[in-house]
Amino acid sequence: MEYTFHWRPVFRNLPDLLEAGLLTLEVAVEAMLVGIVLGLALAMIRMSGRRSISWFATSWVEIARNTPALLQLFFFGFGLGAFGIHLSPFWICLCALSFNNAGYLAENFRGGFQAVPDTQVKAARSLGMTYAQAYLRIVIPQVLRIVYHPMTNQMVWSVLMSSLGMLVGFRELTGETQFLASKTFRIFEYFLVTAVIYYVIVKFILAGSRVLSWRLFRY
Amino acid sequence: MIEVKDVHKAFGDLQVLKGVTLDVSNGEVISVIGASGSGKSTLLYCINGLEPIQSGQILVDGTDVHAKETNVNKLRTGLGMVFQQYNSFPHLTTLENVALAPRIVLKKSKDEAREIASKKLDHVGLGDKLEVYPNKLSGGQQQRLAIARALAMGPNYMLFDEVTSALDPELVGEVLDALRMLSDEGMTMILVTHEIGFARDVSDRVAYFHEGVIEEIGPPSQVILDPQSERTRKFLSAVR
Numbered sequence: 212m213e214y215t216f217h218w219r220p221v222f223r224n225l226p227d228l229l230e231a232g233l234l235t236l237e238v239a240v241e242a243m244l245v246g247i248v249l250g251l252a253l254a255m256i257r258m259s260g261r262r263s264i265s266w267f268a269t270s271w272v273e274i275a276r277n278t279p280a281l282l283q284l285f286f287f288g289f290g291l292g293a294f295g296i297h298l299s300p301f302w303i304c305l306c307a308l309s310f311n312n313a314g315y316l317a318e319n320f321r322g323g324f325q326a327v328p329d330t331q332v333k334a335a336r337s338l339g340m341t342y343a344q345a346y347l348r349i350v351i352p353q354v355l356r357i358v359y360h361p362m363t364n365q366m367v368w369s370v371l372m373s374s375l376g377m378l379v380g381f382r383e384l385t386g387e388t389q390f391l392a393s394k395t396f397r398i399f400e401y402f403l404v405t406a407v408i409y410y411v412i413v414k415f416i417l418a419g420s421r422v423l424s425w426r427l428f429r430y
Numbered sequence: 431m432i433e434v435k436d437v438h439k440a441f442g443d444l445q446v447l448k449g450v451t452l453d454v455s456n457g458e459v460i461s462v463i464g465a466s467g468s469g470k471s472t473l474l475y476c477i478n479g480l481e482p483i484q485s486g487q488i489l490v491d492g493t494d495v496h497a498k499e500t501n502v503n504k505l506r507t508g509l510g511m512v513f514q515q516y517n518s519f520p521h522l523t524t525l526e527n528v529a530l531a532p533r534i535v536l537k538k539s540k541d542e543a544r545e546i547a548s549k550k551l552d553h554v555g556l557g558d559k560l561e562v563y564p565n566k567l568s569g570g571q572q573q574r575l576a577i578a579r580a581l582a583m584g585p586n587y588m589l590f591d592e593v594t595s596a597l598d599p600e601l602v603g604e605v606l607d608a609l610r611m612l613s614d615e616g617m618t619m620i621l622v623t624h625e626i627g628f629a630r631d632v633s634d635r636v637a638y639f640h641e642g643v644i645e646e647i648g649p650p651s652q653v654i655l656d657p658q659s660e661r662t663r664k665f666l667s668a669v670r
Binding site for chain 1: 513
């Protein structure tokens with residue numbers, strides 16, 4: 212087996228790759244923020260126990276967690292396309308990632324709320340706090356601590372999963388790599404460098420998360 | 431003064447309180463004893479409005495706890511409560527645990543709230559633990575923290591719900607000492623407890639609960655040392 216590495220075309224296009232890496236980070240972060248808001252809402256709807264709306268939240272969670280992320284992406288691309296709703300590749304990716312994140316996070320949040328004993332609310336109320344104060348000051352800070360690491364994992368997953376965007380024509384990091392690689396045929400080199408960029412992004416997120424957790428959680 | 435008038439309380443089909451009447455005068459210490467499930471703890475939860483009641487009335491200094499127009503949050507600042515499971519807030523330091531409610535409920539300034547908190551913590555012997563998180567405290571220390579937290583609201587009454595039941599035996603004493611100190615200071619207290627000996631020592635009156643009603647009530651010299659009711663006698667001989 213003989214393979215001669217040619218790195219020059221890759222390094223010449225490194226600025227393009229890094230820019231695409233920023234786009235990956237952008238869509239992942241935005242999908243995470245949307246996912247947190249929607250996930251909280253889904254968790255609360257499920258915990259409310261109101262059948263009339265909880266079936267909707269339950270279906271969402273079930274589909275997001277139990278079907279391939281790629282099919283969820285195709286739904287927002289080709290699925291909606293079949294109904295004449297054409298989203299740009301960026302929006303397809305953002306919607307699919309948000310949908311998926313919300314489904315996973317909803318379960319994490321639900322577990323987090325259930326892990327804070329009801330007696331914490333009782334103790335807070337016995338001190339004269341309102342229901343809102345008890346939740347804001349006592350329950351939610353504890354829930355955030357419980358779901359912090361699962362949320363970090365989801366953030367990493369969000370970055371990695373965004374690479375599927377390539378398949379709906381989104382030129383994020385993987386899409387851009389594919390585009391450049393097919394022009395120069397240095398496929399192996401390109402994807403090796405791209406893998407390194409993903410690795411650095413993920414490590415950066417994990418390190419940031421750890422530093423933040425030191426500041427946030429002193430107990 | 432706390433007036434409990436013919437209170438009935440049910441959880442679903444389960445009748446827990448079946449007509450409880452009890453007056454607690456200011457400065458009085460009342461211990462409530464009885465078997466598990468007899469409704470002792472539920473009575474405390476009803477007195478500070480954490481549980482609704484089905485009928486009857488509970489007045490605290492003349493205010494109906496369960497009336498719609500009552501500001502129950504304001505009322506609760508006058509009614510300190512300490513729970514069996516310490517319920518310290520794990521994400522706050524000892525000092526923050528105590529200072530939080532004075533600040534956000536009583537609207538004290540941050541400095542003022544911290545000063546109140548450190549004073550109360552000092553009072554229960556935790557003056558050297560202000561910056562410690564509850565997971566570094568023993569059960570007895572956490573329970574004293576809970577007492578300080580309730581005291582920081584400046585309550586007129588204290589409700590204690592089996593505060594030593596979850597403690598290791600060697601830690602019971604320090605919590606009972608804190609209770610004794612409060613009673614010496616003239617605090618009005620309702621004490622749900624299994625510590626019969628302690629109840630005898632500190633109480634002005636002891637109430638024996640049996641299946642949702644007060645079977646017998648009177649000074650400890652009567653209820654504990656010379657019970658008039660056959661059921662009280664049976665209970666006491668079983669727990670000794």
